[in-house]
Amino acid sequence: MKTNFSFVRTWSAAALLLAAACSRSTAPQVQPAATAGTPAQAVEAVLAQLHEHEQFDGAVLVAEQGRVTLQQAAGWANQARREALRPDAQFDVSALSQTFTAAAVLALRDQQELHLDDELSRYVPNLPYPGVTLRHLLTHTSGIPEVDVRESGNDVAAELYYLHPEAAFAPGRRWEYTTTNYALLQKVVERVSGLAFADYLQRSFFGPLNMRDTRATAQAQVAPERRAVGYARPTYLRPATPAAAVVPGLHIYSTLTDLHTWMRGLRNGQFLTAASVAELFAPTRLADGSWASTTLRGRAAGFGMGWFTSLPASGQSMVWHSGGQDGYFAYLGFDAAADRVVILLNNTADAAGTLATATVVEQVLGGRPALLPKRSVARAVGRLVAAQGIEAAVLHYASVHTDTARYYASEFEFEQLSQELQARQRPAEALAVLTAYAATAPAADGLREPLLRLHTRLVVARTAAWAQAPAVVAL
Structure with missing residues (x-):
């Protein structure tokens, strides 16, 4: 041998x-990003470089003063069938659903169906969290800990009732992002409106705004020819592979165009009062008077209701939200001073790449020097x-x-x-x-x-x- x-x-x-x-x-x-030509051409060139470097696969929309100046896609919608990604593909928008949930609660408040300082126990009884209000849930200052029910499919309120996890802090004392807060708010919307949450969104927002490609549904109910397949993040030795089995339950699927329509509807006050829109986008103060804040993308960020916000000291007027699951990652940002919307939808579960892309795109559009991540x-x-x-x-x-x-x-x-x-x-x-x-x-x-x-x-x-x-x- x-x-x-x-x-x-x-x-x-x-x-x-x-x-x-x-x-x-x-x-x-050091090589800066290639940014010659008009702002839209510069963004297009940067996106091509990022895609070539395997740092972004997905769809991008830029709108300025209400007019779409760039809408394109790069990568695969379905690798197995060799179907290229199209700008009108449907993506799971994950945590962007919090912007819909927050708007639903404030719409019900505008209709005098509830008050933001109502205690949660009024709508979801028997939970061991006295003093927690709807405002605390909206601003992620409730102290209710994260309870992951995606795998079990259990009701979030039932899970909290039976497990009785201890509160992380007293309401209003700290800021801590948890999906549990917004899962509970969805139950409040259902209790007050008498509708399933998906039906409420369709009747109140998606239908009136003509968001035809947006729906709160299970993945299996999205037409395969329109859906961008979610892929696990590329490994070190091979390209991205299809994500593991998607957790059953409610997902919100949308497109670049519909998310732009959603942002425009919010800003134009089509279903919320001007005061409520301002409240969504205003940073929150804690009980001690300090800002409820965190650090994102290398800078301090506040949180309003469903939206991250720039803080007054930054001199900026940005609001945004992002998040991902099951092979997808989404970002929606609005710069009020420039009247500019940037939307990125990624189907390779790459949070870092998507957020880095958002930063570079905003630098280019803002006329600032842009370096590739x-x-x-x-x-x-x-x-x-x-x-x-x-x-x-x-x-x-x-x-x-x-x-x-x-x-x-x-x-x-x-x-x-x-x-x-x-x-x-x-x-x-x-x-x-x-x-x-x-x-x-x-x-x-x-x-x-x-x-x-x-x-x-x-x-x-x-x-x-x-x-x-x-x-x-x-x-």
Whole structure:
């Protein structure tokens, strides 16, 4: 039996290539995003670059002063059938549904059917959260903890009643985003209106606004030829794959055009008073007078009712919301000062890529210098391992790992890449990429154990191979 030491050759070659390449690598100059031409042309060029870099797949709409100036799509609606993504494709808009829920509650308030300072217990009794009002739920200041009922399909109120999870804080004292708040508000809308939540949205908003491609429904009820298939985020070694089975229950599907119509309807006061629209978009103050705030996309953000908002100190007038599930991610932003709407719908579950794209698009449209988001070194290395082999991958790593203006190298991502290679029975390549990163990272203490495990695995494999090799008899 011939001993197979390919894993030894793979590792040795990669190590030598890394040493040679590191000695001659230089960091390329920073390249800003290509933004020539009109604002719409500049955005189109940036989106093409982001798509080429595998940083955004989806559909984009930009509208200024109420007029659509850009509407396009890039990527696949259905990879298996090789169907290109179209701008009119339907996407699951996930957490953007909070903007519909908040508007529903305020519409009922405008009709004097409820008050925002009513306690939740008036509409959903027997929950262990005294003092929580509808306003607290709308502004994510209730203190009611997150209860995930997507897998079980249980009623959120029943889950809270039986589990009795302790409140995270007293109402109004802190801000904490939970989907539970808005799930409870949907029950309030149903209780007050006497309609199922999906029916209320259709009768009050989607129908009157002629949002024909928007519906609150199960995924199975969306026409396959219109729906963009949701894909799991691309792995390090292969493109995106279809997302796992979608959790049953209510999803809201929509399109670029319908979401633009929704934003226009809100701003024009077609179903809310001007005071209620202002209340939706106004940042919330906590009980101590401070802003209910968090940090998003590298900047402080407040929260109104269903919308994140810029804070007064920022000098901006932005509102937005975003979120994702089941292979989708959506973003809807409105700049009041510029009267500009930006909508991005992604079907590869890439939150970071979508939000980075939104930032770049807003920079371009605002006339500010725009730099493309950094590319993942681990992802580039993984794709090269799969396409050209470990030598090409390690050479590429050596040539780009110092280019911190355009690339980022993450210990977590390299460990994930290593685990994916091990799962594919390629331990030598897993060791090579992990060692390449550890040899150049400023601090990679967290990789000591994974490296030790890989070394041990290779030594065991080598020993087993020697044990099976035929004995060599000296004459």
